[in-house]
Amino acid sequence: MIENRVVLITGSASGMGRDTAFAMAAAGAKVVINDINEEKVVQTVEELKAQGYEALGVVANICDRASVEDMVGTVTSEFSGIDILVNNAGMERAGPIRNLSEEDWDITINVNLKGAFLCTKAVHSQMVKKGFGRIINIASRAWLGGSGQAPYSSAKAGMVGLTRSIALELGKYGVTSNCIAPGLIHTPMWDELEEKTRKYLLSKQPTGKLGETRDIANAVCFLATEESSFITGQVLYVCGGRSLCAS
Numbered sequence: 001m002i003e004n005r006v007v008l009i010t011g012s013a014s015g016m017g018r019d020t021a022f023a024m025a026a027a028g029a030k031v032v033i034n035d036i037n038e039e040k041v042v043q044t045v046e047e048l049k050a051q052g053y054e055a056l057g058v059v060a061n062i063c064d065r066a067s068v069e070d071m072v073g074t075v076t077s078e079f080s081g082i083d084i085l086v087n088n089a090g091m092e093r094a095g096p097i098r099n100l101s102e103e104d105w106d107i108t109i110n111v112n113l114k115g116a117f118l119c120t121k122a123v124h125s126q127m128v129k130k131g132f133g134r135i136i137n138i139a140s141r142a143w144l145g146g147s148g149q150a151p152y153s154s155a156k157a158g159m160v161g162l163t164r165s166i167a168l169e170l171g172k173y174g175v176t177s178n179c180i181a182p183g184l185i186h187t188p189m190w191d192e193l194e195e196k197t198r199k200y201l202l203s204k205q206p207t208g209k210l211g212e213t214r215d216i217a218n219a220v221c222f223l224a225t226e227e228s229s230f231i232t233g234q235v236l237y238v239c240g241g242r243s244l245c246a247s
């Protein structure tokens with residue numbers, strides 16, 4: 001049950017975060033759409049409200065501590081505090097290490113990892129006070145390692161460490177911390193790949209198919225419930241079995 005829970009989903013004006021917001025709103029949660037893309041935030045909130053859901057939009061850069069604290073302050077005064085945090089915002093700069101710059105490294109670590117840290121830091125005390133909280137980090141199967149993915153894989157591996165540490169620290173206060181590791185998911189980026197690349201990637205999938213954004217949304221909804229209270233510090237792969245393969 002997530003009815004009447006307040007959920008903040010970072011980077012939720014697009015992709016998986018957006019679909020997760022709709023799925024959680026349909027399950028009765030009050031959803032906060034955060035993103036750096038203002039136009040998409042406004043549009044997403046309008047669409048949610050048009051469907052009769054309770055939603056709030058907050059434009060904020062999750063890499064910036066002051067923006068994150070302002071966002072949490074706004075949500076806390078508009079709603080009754082934050083029950084569920086989904087650290088979903090992410091991006092990737094990919095390429096062989098010889099081509100990657102310091103800036104590629106910094107931005108990838110900042111958005112994926114530092115952002116999750118800042119948001120967790122800003123919301124955790126109200127969860128502790130309430131004796132209930134769910135922190136759900138969207139990492140990637142790529143945390144296991146990926147050729148050409150050094151910054152992204154490192155950032156996502158860092159998210160796994162963050163997830164486990166927060167689970168140990170906050171478990172006794174009714175706050176769980178878990179990680180979802182998506183594999184190949186059908187997003188616009190997939191459609192832009194060359195046919196031969198798509199064929200190759202699909203040949204590596206034990207299930208022979210891509211995941212859909214709703215597969216991630218379903219997993220988030222499950223980990224957000226009260227009924228998942230005995231699950232913490234875990235990595236849930238939603239990747240069609242790809243995490244079982246060596247390469």
Ligand SMILES: NC(=O)c1ccc[n+]([C@@H]2O[C@H](COP(=O)([O-])OP(=O)(O)OC[C@H]3O[C@@H](n4cnc5c(N)ncnc54)[C@H](O)[C@@H]3O)[C@@H](O)[C@H]2O)c1
Nearest residue numbers: 011014015016035036061062088089090140182183185187
């Ligand atoms: N798409 C995939 O196949 C896939 C696979 C594994 C993991 N993931 C992870 O899932 C998450 C969502 O991926 P997606 O494909 O839906 O991405 P997406 O690009 O569609 O959405 C990410 C959103 O994050 C926002 N964002 C970026 N930087 C931000 C910042 N500093 N502050 C606030 N918002 C910011 C973007 O504006 C964008 O709207 C990411 O963490 C990604 O790494 C995706």
